[in-house]
Amino acid sequence: MPEKxxxxxxxxxxxRIALDDEEVAVFQKQLEQIVGYVDKxxxxxxxxxxxxxxxxPVTNVFREDVVRQGLEHESVMHNAxxxxxxxxxxxxxxx
Amino acid sequence: xxxxxxxxxxxxxTLLDKGDISSExxxxxxxxxxxxxxxxxxxxxxxxxxxAILQAKEADRRxxxxxxxxxxxxxxxxxxxxxxxxQPCTCASRILEGYTAVYDATSIAKLRxxxxxxxxxxxxxxxxxxxxxxxSAFKVTKNPADTSRVPGGSSGGSAAAVAGGEAVAALxxxxxxxxxxxxxxCGCVGLKPSYGRVSRxxxxxxxxxxxxxxxxxxTVEDAALLLxxxxxxxxxxxxxxxxxxxxxADRLPDTLAGVKIGLPKEYLGDGLDPEVRAVIxxxxxxxxxxxxxxxxxxxxHTEYAIATYYVIATAEASANLARFDGVRxxxxxxxxxxxxxxxxxxxxxxxxxxxxxxxxxxxxLSSGYYDAYYLRAQKVRTLIRRDFEAAFKQCSVLLSPVTxxxxxxxxxxxxxxLQMYLGDIFTVTANLAGIxxxxxxxxxxxxxxxxxxxxxxxxxxxxxxxxxxxxxxRAAGRQ
Numbered sequence: 001m002p003e004k005x006x007x008x009x010x011x012x013x014x015x016r017i018a019l020d021d022e023e024v025a026v027f028q029k030q031l032e033q034i035v036g037y038v039d040k041x042x043x044x045x046x047x048x049x050x051x052x053x054x055x056x057p058v059t060n061v062f063r064e065d066v067v068r069q070g071l072e073h074e075s076v077m078h079n080a081x082x083x084x085x086x087x088x089x090x091x092x093x094x095x
Numbered sequence: 096x097x098x099x100x101x102x103x104x105x106x107x108x109t110l111l112d113k114g115d116i117s118s119e120x121x122x123x124x125x126x127x128x129x130x131x132x133x134x135x136x137x138x139x140x141x142x143x144x145x146x147a148i149l150q151a152k153e154a155d156r157r158x159x160x161x162x163x164x165x166x167x168x169x170x171x172x173x174x175x176x177x178x179x180x181x182q183p184c185t186c187a188s189r190i191l192e193g194y195t196a197v198y199d200a201t202s203i204a205k206l207r208x209x210x211x212x213x214x215x216x217x218x219x220x221x222x223x224x225x226x227x228x229x230x231s232a233f234k235v236t237k238n239p240a241d242t243s244r245v246p247g248g249s250s251g252g253s254a255a256a257v258a259g260g261e262a263v264a265a266l267x268x269x270x271x272x273x274x275x276x277x278x279x280x281c282g283c284v285g286l287k288p289s290y291g292r293v294s295r296x297x298x299x300x301x302x303x304x305x306x307x308x309x310x311x312x313x314t315v316e317d318a319a320l321l322l323x324x325x326x327x328x329x330x331x332x333x334x335x336x337x338x339x340x341x342x343x344a345d346r347l348p349d350t351l352a353g354v355k356i357g358l359p360k361e362y363l364g365d366g367l368d369p370e371v372r373a374v375i376x377x378x379x380x381x382x383x384x385x386x387x388x389x390x391x392x393x394x395x396h397t398e399y400a401i402a403t404y405y406v407i408a409t410a411e412a413s414a415n416l417a418r419f420d421g422v423r424x425x426x427x428x429x430x431x432x433x434x435x436x437x438x439x440x441x442x443x444x445x446x447x448x449x450x451x452x453x454x455x456x457x458x459x460l461s462s463g464y465y466d467a468y469y470l471r472a473q474k475v476r477t478l479i480r481r482d483f484e485a486a487f488k489q490c491s492v493l494l495s496p497v498t499x500x501x502x503x504x505x506x507x508x509x510x511x512x513l514q515m516y517l518g519d520i521f522t523v524t525a526n527l528a529g530i531x532x533x534x535x536x537x538x539x540x541x542x543x544x545x546x547x548x549x550x551x552x553x554x555x556x557x558x559x560x561x562x563x564x565x566x567x568x569r570a571a572g573r574q
Contacts, residue, residue: 006458008454011454011457011458011461012450012454012457013438014457014461015413015441015453015454015456015457016417016420016434016437016438016441017438017441017442017445017450017453017454018438018439018441018442019442019450023447023450026447027450027451027454030451030512030513031451031454031455031458033513034405034455034512034513034516035455035458037401037402037513038402038405038406038459038468039402040398040399040402041399041402041403041406041468041471041472041475042467042471043399044396044399044471044475044478046471046474046475046478049474049475049477049478050474050477051470051473051474051476051477052473052474052476052477052480052527053304053473054290054304054334054529055290055291055304055480055527055528055529055530055554056289056290056291056334056336056529056554058291058333058334058336061333063330071197071198072197075195075197076197076423078195078197079193079194079195079197079423079424079425080423080424081421081422081424081425081426081427082427088422088423090422090433090436091429091430091431091432091433091436092432093432093433
């Protein structure tokens with residue numbers, strides 16, 4: 001077994017996804033394989049090449065700064081997993 | 096047997112104009128087709144008779160009062176990733192089960208203005224990640240041409256609905272081929288517009304620099320009509336292109352005389368299924384007989400496209416899907432603290448392919464790997480763009496296969512994600528380069544499986560690809 005390229009549990013935690021041991025083992029194998037394939041990008045000389053972040057960079061897009069109707073409060077709250085007093089309820093975050 | 100939902104938009108518009116049928120007739124016929132076939136086909140995640148009939152009656156009222164909106168009364172099935180106010184939008188994910196859209200996507204608002212009826216939600220790979228629609232959390236969709244096979248994906252429900260007579264037309268989204276590939280597998284037309292041609296506002300984002308919304312239809316002319324209604328700049332999407340929208344459907348040509356079609360040699364090399372190759376070679380002949388001039392071109396960085404795509408798309412996905420944390424919408428699994436809640440919610444809410452891609456995307460963006468993977472992929476993306484810029488100096492459209500092979504069996508590639516990804520080789524390049532492409536039915540294999548041909552055009556070259564596709568489908572005797 002070659003050296004592991006990817007620490008699946010560590011990266012999954014960065015992505016805020018809990019995994020069980022079985023998932024870690026499956027992903028380990030699959031992700032090693034995919035990353036091994038992606039390594040072929042290293043074959044190319046990309047010195048001096050500008051990165052593309054958008055296919056058609058459009059710059060300085062402005063619109064009128066006017067007041068518009070927002071989303072309806074009631075229908076937004078309808079989708080809330082937990083709410084209290086018309087607000088999203090979350091677990092305690094401060095002691 | 097459905098009589099109206101198997102027809103094209105243009106045929107139905109003629110009948111509506113003559114007063115022979117109403118929108119309600121069409122919608123009822125389509126609902127009947129869904130009721131009798133969809134238990135087997137699995138194309139829809141949701142449809143509502145009450146909701147659809149209400150919209151159809153409104154369209155009929157508009158028509159009676161003299162309204163002449165271009166798609167008045169035409170039902171359109173919508174991939175379950177686009178927000179239609181008041182309807183569910185689950186992205187085929189457990190994490191959005193029970194979610195009701197609170198606003199219309201711009202593409203939907205424009206279709207409503209054009210008179211279309213939003214006729215149901217079609218199945219897809221979860222968050223549009225996949226090539227078979229098997230990654231849906233809710234159901235399996237089958238290929239109408241052979242129900243032991245996949246319909247393709249990620250817009251597999253839309254393609255199966257159109258090909259299976261359960262939808263007059265449908266919308267899909269295409270991040271790496273998700274419109275064109277299922278269209279090819281099922282035997283319908285699928286158009287991926289240029290990046291920015293259709294506003295992405297209200298599309299649940301997968302990879303923001305690659306995603307585009309487009310039509311899946313029975314004819315190229317129908318695709319032109321839907322594109323015309325949806326395209327254009329939008330203040331709600333700063334990446335949308337403000338260039339004027341041509342009357343695509345009116346400007347379809349009847350010949351390819353004077354059109355130079357490029358044949359990218361890297362797309363016609365080894366690894367192509369012999370039956371697909373035969374269909375593509377026949378398609379090239381059809382175009383030549385229709386007047387096109389053929390020229391061989393090269394896209395030298397093609398072999399790096401899949402690697403580039405799966406770095407960029409997963410990186411963007413890992414950021415976009417961070418919003419699904421169980422706080423404001425969707426499912427929530429309680430945890431000891433907020434972080435624990437996020438981790439448990441996402442563990443329970445996401446399927447394996449979504450987890451795999453979010454983890455991969457997080458990895459390629461993480462400290463120490465960013466330069467080697469993400470930044471390098473963005474640079475290779477530039478090289479791929481330049482390949483196309485050079486090719487389009489020699490021709491106005493490119494002709495290629497859509498996929499290396501026809502539709503495979505359900506379950507065949509489920510356990511090997513890399514093999515699945517490699518099947519996207521002829522489609523991902525258009526998304527990386529931001530150009531447009533269309534898949535048009537071109538032939539059948541010995542087992543009667545549909546095979547599509549792809550026409551690619553430069554950015555904002557929709558007229559060219561629609562034109563080539565239209566002449567081709569007529570010359571090939573398919574319309």
